[in-house]
Amino acid sequence: MAEQVSDAIIRVRDITVQFGKTRVLDGLNLDVKRGEILGFVGPSGAGKSVLTRTIIGLVPKVAGSIEVFGVDLDAANSAQRRAVERRWGILFQQGALFSSLTVRQNIQFPVREYLRVSQRLLDEIVVAKLVMVGLKPEVADRYPSELSGGMIKRVALARALALDPELVFLDEPTSGLDPIGAGDFDELVRTLQRTLGLTVFMVTHDLDSLYTACDRIAVLGSGKIIAAGSIADMKASQHPWLQQYFNGKRARAVTG
Amino acid sequence: MLATRNQLWLVNDRFDKAIGAYRGPDGQPAEGWADVNGDPTLERIAQGEGLALCAAGNWTARFAPALERIVSDAEKLRGSRTHFFIDVSQVASLDTFGAWLIERLRRSLSDASAEAKIAGLSANYSSLVDEVSRVGPAPTVDSTSLSLSGMLEQIGLTVVGIGGTIVSLVDMLGAVIAAAGNVLIHPRTFRLASTVHHLEQVCWRAVPIVVLITFLIGCIISQQGIFHFRQFGADIFVVDMLGVLVLREIGVLLVAIMVAGRSGSAYTAELGSMKMREEIDALRTMGFDPIEVLILPRMLALVLALPILAFLGAMAALYGGGLVAWLYGGVDPEAFLLRLRDAISIDHFIVGIVKAPVMAAVIGIVACVEGLAVQGSAESLGQHTTASVVKGIFFVIVMDGVFAIFFASIGM
Numbered sequence: 220m221a222e223q224v225s226d227a228i229i230r231v232r233d234i235t236v237q238f239g240k241t242r243v244l245d246g247l248n249l250d251v252k253r254g255e256i257l258g259f260v261g262p263s264g265a266g267k268s269v270l271t272r273t274i275i276g277l278v279p280k281v282a283g284s285i286e287v288f289g290v291d292l293d294a295a296n297s298a299q300r301r302a303v304e305r306r307w308g309i310l311f312q313q314g315a316l317f318s319s320l321t322v323r324q325n326i327q328f329p330v331r332e333y334l335r336v337s338q339r340l341l342d343e344i345v346v347a348k349l350v351m352v353g354l355k356p357e358v359a360d361r362y363p364s365e366l367s368g369g370m371i372k373r374v375a376l377a378r379a380l381a382l383d384p385e386l387v388f389l390d391e392p393t394s395g396l397d398p399i400g401a402g403d404f405d406e407l408v409r410t411l412q413r414t415l416g417l418t419v420f421m422v423t424h425d426l427d428s429l430y431t432a433c434d435r436i437a438v439l440g441s442g443k444i445i446a447a448g449s450i451a452d453m454k455a456s457q458h459p460w461l462q463q464y465f466n467g468k469r470a471r472a473v474t475g
Numbered sequence: 476m477l478a479t480r481n482q483l484w485l486v487n488d489r490f491d492k493a494i495g496a497y498r499g500p501d502g503q504p505a506e507g508w509a510d511v512n513g514d515p516t517l518e519r520i521a522q523g524e525g526l527a528l529c530a531a532g533n534w535t536a537r538f539a540p541a542l543e544r545i546v547s548d549a550e551k552l553r554g555s556r557t558h559f560f561i562d563v564s565q566v567a568s569l570d571t572f573g574a575w576l577i578e579r580l581r582r583s584l585s586d587a588s589a590e591a592k593i594a595g596l597s598a599n600y601s602s603l604v605d606e607v608s609r610v611g612p613a614p615t616v617d618s619t620s621l622s623l624s625g626m627l628e629q630i631g632l633t634v635v636g637i638g639g640t641i642v643s644l645v646d647m648l649g650a651v652i653a654a655a656g657n658v659l660i661h662p663r664t665f666r667l668a669s670t671v672h673h674l675e676q677v678c679w680r681a682v683p684i685v686v687l688i689t690f691l692i693g694c695i696i697s698q699q700g701i702f703h704f705r706q707f708g709a710d711i712f713v714v715d716m717l718g719v720l721v722l723r724e725i726g727v728l729l730v731a732i733m734v735a736g737r738s739g740s741a742y743t744a745e746l747g748s749m750k751m752r753e754e755i756d757a758l759r760t761m762g763f764d765p766i767e768v769l770i771l772p773r774m775l776a777l778v779l780a781l782p783i784l785a786f787l788g789a790m791a792a793l794y795g796g797g798l799v800a801w802l803y804g805g806v807d808p809e810a811f812l813l814r815l816r817d818a819i820s821i822d823h824f825i826v827g828i829v830k831a832p833v834m835a836a837v838i839g840i841v842a843c844v845e846g847l848a849v850q851g852s853a854e855s856l857g858q859h860t861t862a863s864v865v866k867g868i869f870f871v872i873v874m875d876g877v878f879a880i881f882f883a884s885i886g887m
Contacts, residue, residue, distance in 0.1 A: 317853075318751075318851055318852035318853045318854070319852040319853050319854030319855070330536075334536065334539045334540060335540045336539045336540055336543050337543060340539070340543050340576075343575060343579065343610070344571070344572065344575065346610050346611065346612075347571055347575045347606075347607050347610045348571070350606070350607075350609050350610050350611075351571070351606055351607075356610075356611060362851065362852060363851065363852070364751075364850060364851020364852060365851070380571075382536050383535060383536040383570035383571055383572060410602060410606070413599060413602065414599050414600065414602050414603040414606070415570055415571075415603070
């Protein structure tokens, strides 16, 4: 595995995204290495979610190229694309659970589509995933509208992990969770990364997550990556926003 | 070689040291082991009283169907031995699917008389197996059985549901009237901008399609009338038929059905998605009455719109009918108008147009009740939007029948 650690699982080159006349991303470059947890921060409205959605192909880009697992997503045919999509899992900001399916059906949905396995194994996998994300198996037959915000996040993570992907995108996974739940969540992401060799692309505002879960941090500002590196690099940076973010009042409260 | 491995099962705690013994000097797996990069395998090796199951290959989601077969086969060994060892040291990659299936195998092989152990876990994988070992039995799904009592229960529930629908319609009617009364007392609470906005949506924007459809229906009635009346030499009576039919019935009924499909469904979908996103709850907590803010302007817009649309529709139908009568039946416009003047009176027009606001109110009430009944799911939104249109059209036709009886009995 050692020789693979260095290669980039996501390679973003010079991408530009524009909505009408507003340029959200402007020639952005980013590499995510295999097996790392990348924390992605930036001011609200800077385009963090836009970048995530561009990488997974939900937002069209004006220019640039995106490679995931070494596959250029623009050049890929639909079969190659599907193969890539099967290897990643995505946790949307609002969960994006299918509202007319139960928790069980939500988690089983991708598995059922891609693998021919028995109903028994499907049901067991649901329980395993629910336990992994810290939920009781009893919630399996509830509908998303009957879940709390934190539970929706966890079920959405369970669905994102349903096929044991190699890469997961987490869009603000800990927002709306209580601090204990958020801590568990970070711990869970860490465990999964360790055990499954998962690569995690995490958009977050949670300083705790950045400190405890992330290997590397990338900062988005004015359409570009303004800094990337470890927590120590971030704190040493002279950029005013970074100064405020990592050395501000809230940050000091985290580091003590 | 085999002897080394046999010892291994008995000395689990020395496992990590022992693993080197059956690997080649260069760290590559020694001969005889399954291809580590290939399909998953589970080799069975008898060891006196016990049995060793050696897992190898990729135990991952991609191979889940094959893994499940392998594990189901191995589960049949249950009870055949007193000791089972599941050796996972040769597994090339493991994820939750593989880990769970190994754990499942361990559980199904161990019972009162037999013992099963998992051996050879590396540090990374042991936390994964620990994770899945916390998994309890899957909760069973209760399936609804098809039985006579179940069907009777369904019928009963449907009847209760119909009763509930009528109650909620009356409830909504009362709430809307109360809100209207409140607005009359405090005219400043009236939402003019919202009403005008909805009036544009349901009236102004509906004009082209309503006029087009009623025009075509007028043409068709006229053409059919002329075609059949001609056999009796009664061509000119098509004007009587057209006038009475369009003004009394077709004009308003057709327009009401179109409005139920076009605006009733829109109201239900709008209110339903607002309900789903807790927007209606937000309004309520800010001290606003959703009936007054959301429903009254919509109802008022619909009640104003339908008579206007019904009038325009009737005119378009008469125009279309007259055009066909002239071009196809040879009844020139002057003769058509003369005949029309004799055939119809203002009563016919009034009978038609009086029904319009009532039908609008019925459509609006049904649409709003259905909109507020939407639950949290997208499926529920779809069901209630469908129900809104179906019930709206049903009640429009029922109301039309009631009006027909009423007007017949008062001689209009």
